[in-house]
Amino acid sequence: xxxxxxxxxxxxxxxxxxxxxxxxxxxxxxxxxxxxxxxxxxxxxxxxxxxxxxxxxxxxxxxxxxxxxxxxxxxxxxxxxxxxxxxxxxxxxxxxxxxxxxxxxxxxxxxxxxxxxxxxxxxxxx
Numbered sequence: 001x002x003x004x005x006x007x008x009x010x011x012x013x014x015x016x017x018x019x020x021x022x023x024x025x026x027x028x029x030x031x032x033x034x035x036x037x038x039x040x041x042x043x044x045x046x047x048x049x050x051x052x053x054x055x056x057x058x059x060x061x062x063x064x065x066x067x068x069x070x071x072x073x074x075x076x077x078x079x080x081x082x083x084x085x086x087x088x089x090x091x092x093x094x095x096x097x098x099x100x101x102x103x104x105x106x107x108x109x110x111x112x113x114x115x116x117x118x119x120x121x122x123x124x125x126x
Contacts, residue, residue, distance in 0.1 A: 007038035020072075027074075031084035047079035
């Protein structure tokens with residue numbers, strides 16, 4: 001099953017940076033990573049290694065106005081239950097439910113106000 005959850009918003013540079021830091025903190029914190037997408041909180045299970053890609057687009061004025069965009073993509077195979085248990089036994093993990101609706105700020109992945117997160121965990125993220 002492939003579910004896609006997408007959220008787009010315009011925000012300040014500071015708020016976008018805060019959202020990126022929140023994702024980084026979740027990736028470092030343990031076997032699951034709670035990622036905020038709009039009003040939805042997704043509990044993901046990133047395994048090792050992570051695939052990382054960054055794309056920068058610079059559009060000239062001849063194509064409808066100057067515009068820049070940064071897209072960061074993270075992808076992974078879902079961590080196995082054994083990997084998650086090993087992380088928890090080392091005191092690194094946190095236990096979260098999946099797909100909880102909450103009223104928090106959305107996750108942002110680029111300066112252009114576009115955000116895409118996919119729960120299939122091998123495609124794009126904020």
